[in-house]
Amino acid sequence: MAIYPDAIKRTLAGSGLRSTPQRYAVMAFLMEQAGHPTAAEIFEAVNRVDPRSSRATIYNNLRDLVRAGLVREVAMEGRAARFDARGMRHHHFICDRCGNVEDVEWYKVPRPAAGSLGRRVLRECELIFRGLCAKCAPRRASH
Numbered sequence: 734m735a736i737y738p739d740a741i742k743r744t745l746a747g748s749g750l751r752s753t754p755q756r757y758a759v760m761a762f763l764m765e766q767a768g769h770p771t772a773a774e775i776f777e778a779v780n781r782v783d784p785r786s787s788r789a790t791i792y793n794n795l796r797d798l799v800r801a802g803l804v805r806e807v808a809m810e811g812r813a814a815r816f817d818a819r820g821m822r823h824h825h826f827i828c829d830r831c832g833n834v835e836d837v838e839w840y841k842v843p844r845p846a847a848g849s850l851g852r853r854v855l856r857e858c859e860l861i862f863r864g865l866c867a868k869c870a871p872r873r874a875s876h
Contacts, residue, residue, distance in 0.1 A: 748801035755779070755786045756794045760803065760818065769807055769815035769825075769834040807834055807861070824859065828866035837862060 741760050742752045750756060758779045763770075770778070776791040795816060798804035807815045807825050815834050822839040842858045865871075 744803060748803055750797060750801055750803075753794075754783065755790050756797070758783060758786070759791060759794045760798060763798075763804060763816060763818035764820070766817065769817050771813040771815055773813065775816065805859075809834075824862065826862040826864070826866070828869055829863055830865055830869040833866050833868075835866065 738757075738761075741757055741764070745752045745756065745760065759775060762775060762778050772792055772795055775795065776786070776788050779786050779791060795804065795806075799806050799816075804816055804818055807817065807827070809815060809827060809832065812832050824837040824839060826835045826837050827833070828835075837860075842860060844858075845855070
């Protein structure tokens with residue numbers, strides 16, 4: 734995927750975030766990824782290009798990008814969270830055995846009935862499927 738510097742800067746500005754070199758580097762890295770890296774992997778990748786970023790700076794920028802809705806944090810039970818840039822809408826599948834995170838094609842989830850959430854205000858709904866990926870699932874013997 735071609736990443737255009739001005740597009741990233743406009744995206745950050747449109748979300749009310751300043752385009753600092755570190756924030757730009759985090760966003761650019763995530764936009765180039767097909768996978769779902771951890772914060773530690775993002776830190777390592779960004780620092781290979783420009784070793785001036787501290788671990789705290791990367792984590793703070795990830796938090797800001799998630800709050801701005803530009804990056805999605807995929808919570809993992811008992812494992813480090815993973816991140817992806819918001820591109821095309823999709824759900825996630827997480828393998829219970831190897832921890833691999835895969836994108837699942839988006840489909841619309843029905844909104845809860847009016848009043849069923851009480852006084853809560855729904856921003857979005859995301860599905861996370863859990864089970865065994867194709868590599869970890871037991872193979873069935875063919876007869």
